[in-house]
Amino acid sequence: MADLHLYTAPTMNGWKPLIFLEEAELPYALTYVRFDRKEQKAPDYLELNPNGRIPTLVDRGNGDFAVFESAAILWYLAEKSGRFLPEDPKRRSQTLQWLFFQMAGVGPMMGQAMWFRRIAAPKGHDVPLAIERYTNESRRLLEVLDGQLAKGGPFLIGDEYTIADMATYPWARSHYWAGVSVEGLEHLQAWFERLDARPAIQRALQLPEPRPAFFGEGDVAEGVTKNAAQFEL
Ligand SMILES: N[C@@H](CCC(=O)N[C@@H](CS)C(=O)NCC(=O)O)C(=O)O
Structure with missing residues (x-):
């Protein structure tokens, strides 16, 4: 076992x-x-x-x-x-900085944008100010990620693929579900393509069952209904 x-x-x-x-x-x-x-x-x-x-x-x-x-x-x-978290103190700190940035910023803001847009609104509670606030704040945070990746990448702390990339990818890559545009964020989009191409990521995204609607693929309307039905307001 x-x-x-x-x-x-x-x-x-x-x-x-x-x-x-x-x-x-x-x-x-x-x-x-x-x-x-x-x-x-x-x-x-x-x-x-x-x-x-x-x-x-x-x-x-x-x-x-x-x-x-x-x-x-x-x-x-x-x-x-002993994988995906550098030993070197500065690189380790950089990894943790971007990991915390995801946990304290990208996740909570995008999570609220998703909740108001994909759960509350379809259940009849449309709160435009909340949707606007969380969508705008999410876009701002994705711009910060784009700026970091513009420094050369190919990953968040440079040439090393770390737990910061693993934490950030599922959220940023689900920008469609949050209703956040990534237009003009070329470095972020290139990073999506780079990580999309990793077989391990593709395997993970099928587990425990596929959720293509989060990426704007498949039957999105069905995905919204199925997702919202799991939660009470
Ligand atoms: N900060 C927590 C957040 C965990 C979290 O919010 N998980 C969601 C799914 S992404 C969940 O379990 N939702 C079920 C619920 O709200 O009852 C973490 O990063 O582990």
Whole structure:
């Protein structure tokens, strides 16, 4: 049995550890946490993740040690495997700076843009000021990413692919779902293409099941309905 057991769902935060595990080719067990059954709020799951959200990693090889918060999971996996987090103190700090930028900025702002646009509005609660605020703030943050990638890339901290790229990609790449334009952000778009081309990322995006609507592909209307049905306002 694999030591690493990941509890996740096909969402922006949920894909992050899947990308790491697929990139590092580490063996792992996978449990699909079903929001439509509120499994993320079940008492036994809350023992692992007191926040009642996904993802959660349990390391069976380390006394069933549970890790919640997607960035903490990426960091734990990086330290355990010695991959995707530079040893050099400055490069390590740069990686963590962009990881925190994603966690404190890109994720929350885009997440709220998505919630108001794709969950609240279809359920009859249209709040234009909130949509405008979170969409504009998300665009501003994507411009910051574009500016960083303009320094040469090909990755967020330069020539090394790190957990900062893995955390940021699922969110920024879901700009369609947030209703945020990436027009004119050429460096960001080139980075999307570079990461889209990675087989491990493509494998991760199929797990635990595909969600093409987040990228504006497939039957978007069906994707909106299916997604919104999982949540109560
Ligand atoms: N800061 C947390 C956020 C986790 C989070 O919000 N996960 C969402 C999916 S992307 C979730 O579990 N939603 C279910 C719910 O809201 O009940 C992390 O990065 O792990």
